[in-house]
Amino acid sequence: MHARESLDSTRSLWHFIAVHLRRYREAHHLSGQALADLLGCDRSTVSRYESDRLRLKREHAEIIDRMWNTDGMFTALIGFAERADDGDWLLELAEFEARATRIRMWEASVVPGLLQTPEYASAALNAGTADDPRATVERRLARQAAVFDKPKPPRVAALLGWAAVEQVVGGADVMRGQLARLIELSELPHVSVRVVEKSAGAHPGLDGPFKILTVGDRDLAYTEAATRGRFLMDPFDVQEVAVRYDLVSDIAAPVGPTRALLEAELEKYT
Structure with a gap:
């Protein structure tokens, strides 16, 4: 060959x-x-x-x-x-996120990093295998600022599995703050948060979390694994991930009912 x-x-x-x-x-x-x-x-x-x-x-x-x-x-x-050769694939992701004009994401079991409060991020990272959780939290917050604090932030659409909302991470105070943060973000004109409820059953999103980022005039996809992420740039591969996103989106609760669901969950911690 x-x-x-x-x-x-x-x-x-x-x-x-x-x-x-x-x-x-x-x-x-x-x-x-x-x-x-x-x-x-x-x-x-x-x-x-x-x-x-x-x-x-x-x-x-x-x-x-x-x-x-x-x-x-x-x-x-x-x-x-x-x-990427140096193993700093998260820096690569952060740079693409900062340049993106549109971000679509799916996460089944935890609140996505871009939407986490510092307390939730710290609790999640301390429960994992991060070498330096404090430094990782700081990098995560910097990623958030690069996306949400720029003059013209991207359109962000987040699909969350029901477990991401119901799984207690860090205790009641942490969950109260995190749920309030999700509600706050969902009220922004350029952000939508939608939950796939338990009744949805099996669906393509169970294969794992992913993001689709629009950077410049093209889309690229990012899929996550236990130790590192993987970028997909070939249009055919990106299209496959986009189809998965659409299939999950089709069964997610609309924005209004999702907000009501989040508010009901928040009531459990007040």
């Missing part, structure tokens, strides 16, 4: 960079040699970039971004890929 044919842009950001470098080059009707001349390197370097046998150098990414007016896309992707 040719090296380029073995690339999977949904599994690796470096593969994504390699695949799209070739796509952009061909869209601009440039040969590999022509691009090499513009970058000041030899033809084999371009070939290795496009097969991920050599990772695109930042100085070459900067030239490509200027030449093709990509608004710094290739340079930014290199930064994301390098941080």
Whole structure:
């Protein structure tokens, strides 16, 4: 198999960079040699970039971004890929969240990180395996601020499983504050919170939590696992996650009844 044919842009950001470098080059009707001349390197370097046998150098990414007016896309992707290599995938997620104009999310068992109060986040993280829960809480709050405190915040739609609302995390005081926070957020014009109730039964959301983020002119998906997250950037993969979101959305309670449900839960702690 040719090296380029073995690339999977949904599994690796470096593969994504390699695949799209070739796509952009061909869209601009440039040969590999022509691009090499513009970058000041030899033809084999371009070939290795496009097969991920050599990772695109930042100085070459900067030239490509200027030449093709990509608004710094290739340079930014290199930064994301390098941080992902270092295991800092949460930083990568935070940067995409901060740039997003629309965020759709599903979470079955806990309140999503972007919607958590500091006390709820601390209780949840201290019950888990985080090496430094306090630092992780601070990063989570910074993620929230980057999304909700900017001049033009994104449209946020959160679907929550019934367990996320009913599971007691941190005790009565913590749950009181968290439920009040969800009600407060649900009243914002750019935020919707909807709950999938127990009566919904089995549904596609039980496969696990996920997010769909609209960044620029495209959507990307993020799925969570026990130890780290995974980004999906291929349009077909993103579409599959979007279909899952729609199927869960179809069975979620509307905004008004969800708010009434949250208020009823809050009454249990007052």
